[in-house]
Amino acid sequence: MIAALLCVLIFLFLTWRFLSGRRTNLPPSPPCVPLIGNVGQFAPEDSIVAFRKFRQKYGDIFSLKIFHKTVIIVNGHDHIYNLLLKHGDVFSDRPAGILRDFFSKGKGVLGSSGSSWKEQRTFSLNVLRKFGFGKRCLENQIMDEVRGLLEVIEKFGGQAIDIEEPLTISVANIICSIVFGKRFDYNDVKFKRLLFLLNEIFHVTTGSSFLVLFPTLRHVPFDIFKGQTVQRNLDEIQSFIREIIDNHRLCFDKNNINDFIDAFLLEQQNQEMEGNASFTDEQLVVTVQDFFSAGSETTVTTLRWAFLFLIHNPYIQTKLHKQIDEIIGEAIPQIEHREKLPYMEAFVLEVLRMGNIVPLGLAHCPNRDFEYGGYLFPKGVTVLPILDSALQDPNIFNNPQKFQPERFLDGEGKCKGTQKDKMIPFSTGRRVCLGENLARMELFLYLVAILQKLEIQPVDTSDLPSLKGHLGITYMPKPYKVKFIRRY
Ligand code: HEM
Structure with missing residues (x-):
């Protein structure tokens, strides 16, 4: 009897809360x-x-x-x-x-708020600028990783491959160089495990799922909402990061700051001397985790969309090859080439728009x-x-469902105009993607260097992989294979 009364009261209370909200x-x-x-x-x-x-x-x-x-x-x-x-x-x-x-x-950059977020975001941006965001040295690091990837692709000799794993290793190594001051081999078991764990989180969590709104659901038995998988993966990722931080601390030399972790440890020392304890080890662990979670899968997914759009639109690939041959030839691709390759710039914008990650x-x-x-x-x-x-706004982009890089080119073939200005794949405002510059450099250099040497071909022209993706944390293409064929 009491239980029934209690149920009625709870029901009335919840209905009242629900209606008062409305x-x-x-x-x-x-x-x-x-x-x-x-x-x-x-x-x-x-x-x-x-x-x-x-x-x-x-x-x-x-x-x-x-x-x-x-x-x-x-x-x-x-x-x-x-x-x-x-x-x-x-x-x-x-x-x-x-x-x-x-x-x-509440720590790090991606999920924090208020003064803690401001402090960590400003610090991160300053350090990343110092280590080359938008600078030449970063360009060299990216190109080293692109070369590594090209060597791996070469080994397949034009067979059909799913590029996701080697591409992820290649792109994540750029973050590793910035954050850890080192890169990992393609066969490094521990590194591959780290990337697998991250990837799994991106697949099992959907942007608007119940777990995203109600994280306490991770305690529901049988892992119905996949919260326990995410928790396990996060724990393992964080212990990997802690181990690297501990090694950095052992060899720390304040006169020899090589990477993001060193810079953070130095700031931690300086702040402690001033009696400020906001640069804690936990802040560092979460910030590093943020760089990996926000900074590798996103670029990889965008590049995977790019390859898919290329095999669906062979005329675009032909145009890109032609412009690269004419402007760069066999020279090493550089960011400086961006302005001279407006069709490539327009293609990257269109991939960001239609990839919609x-x-x-x-x-x-x-x-x-x-x-x-x-x-x-x-x-x-x-x-x-x-x-x-x-x-996908039809008031900005005419025929928005169509993949059409030309929409970003003006009458003289230059990449500019209001449509370009209204592109917000990296969001906008104070929280705009912290890695936007890095991502734009990566997308341009990977695509130019790959297309300079290779032609991307479908496995079967009469049965192209689907352009319908899967919505996890990002919107990603389903697994697919293509052939990378040497052009000369
Ligand atoms: C094509 C690649 C990428 C896309 C499309 C992308 C997109 C985004 C978007 C939409 C946000 C949310 C902004 C908001 O809260 O309104 C974001 C945040 C963020 N991104 Fe990216 N991103 C990319 C690559 C990267 C890279 C390479 C990094 C490297 C470090 C990165 C680091 C971050 C961080 C740290 C935040 C959180 C910023 C904050 O909360 O203050 N992203 N990104």
């Missing part, structure tokens, strides 16, 4: 079912399409109720720009959820109640800036 001036939402809200009305892995449909019905800004939690969905370049950039003083925190409470526990953006939240567009954004509410809506 009385405020929140953006419109699809009809909600008491207690569960909009759960069951779309599958997290199909959120891109579901959100496009909701947008048509409820407008650019709408809200969803996932159990008792409100999520505000913001569509369209201008709204995203207004909130994240113009009102960046309000919208630069991370809300409660997997990123803040599980992956980073962070379609749901990363969650932000306002640090106070805020009114925008006639709606209330309550303090701390999860806000998803849907980058997909900006990259």
Whole structure:
């Protein structure tokens, strides 16, 4: 009897909380079912399409109720720009959820907020600039890794291969050089394990899944929400990083700062002398984890999309080969060539647009109640800036579903114009991707160097791999094979 009464009271309380949430001036939402809200009305892995449909019905800004939690969905370049950039003083925190409470526990760069985020982001950017973000030495490091990859590809002698693993090793080694001051061999078992663990996290977690919104679900038995897999993987990744930090500490010499970890340890010493303890070992572990999680899979996925678009559009590959032959010939590709290869620049932009690898953006939240567009954004509410809506916006990109690098070229064949300015694959505002410069350098140099030497061919021209991807943390192509054939 008491149990039944308790159940009724809990039901009434939850219904009251649910309805009181709806009385405020929140953006419109699809009809909600008491207690569960909009759960069951779309599958997290199909959120891109579901959100496009909701947008048509409820407008650019709408809200969803996932159990008792409100999520505000913001569509369209201008709204995203207004909130994240113009009102960046309000919208630069991370809300409660997997990123803040599980992956980073409020530390590092990716999942932290407030003064801690500002301090770590500023420090990271300064150090990365010092170690060559946007500079020549980084260009050389990237080219070393591209050469290594080309040697591996060469060994397959034109057979069909899935490039994902060697490409991941190659790209992750660039982060290793910056952060650890060393690179790993293609056969290094421990390094391959680290990359496998990261990759698995990206596959099993979907941007809008229950686990992302409610990280406590990781405690549910039988690993239904894959939270225990993610936890296990994170623990192993972090112990790998701790071991490297310990080795750095053993050989630390403040007059010989070689990499990001050294720079952090130096700052830690300086801060401790001034009585500031914010540069802790845990901050360092999470920041390094952030660089790996945000900085390798993203570039690899974008390059994998690029190869797919090339085999689906052979005329584009022919044009790229021609421009590379004319402008670079057999010289070593350099960032300086970017301006002289406008078609390649336009191709990279179109890959970023159509690859659409962070379609749901990363969650932000306002640090106070805020009114925008006639709606209330309550303090701390999860806000998803849907980058997909900006990259596929028909008001900016004519025929947005078509892969067409030419859209970024002006009448003189130069890569510029409003469409280029409105591209936000790296998001916008104060939290804009910290690795944007590095990623743009990597994409350009890998693609130019690969196409300079090789032609990418499908295994079967009558049965091309699908352009429909899988939505994990990023939107990634499904596994596929291609042939890399020597051009001369
Ligand atoms: C094509 C490759 C990449 C794409 C499309 C991409 C995209 C993004 C996006 C959309 C965000 C979320 C920004 C926001 O919160 O609004 C982000 C954040 C971030 N990215 Fe990237 N990224 C790429 C490569 C990289 C690389 C190479 C690094 C290397 C370090 C990196 C490091 C980060 C970090 C640390 C953040 C968190 C920034 C913050 O919260 O303040 N990313 N990226």
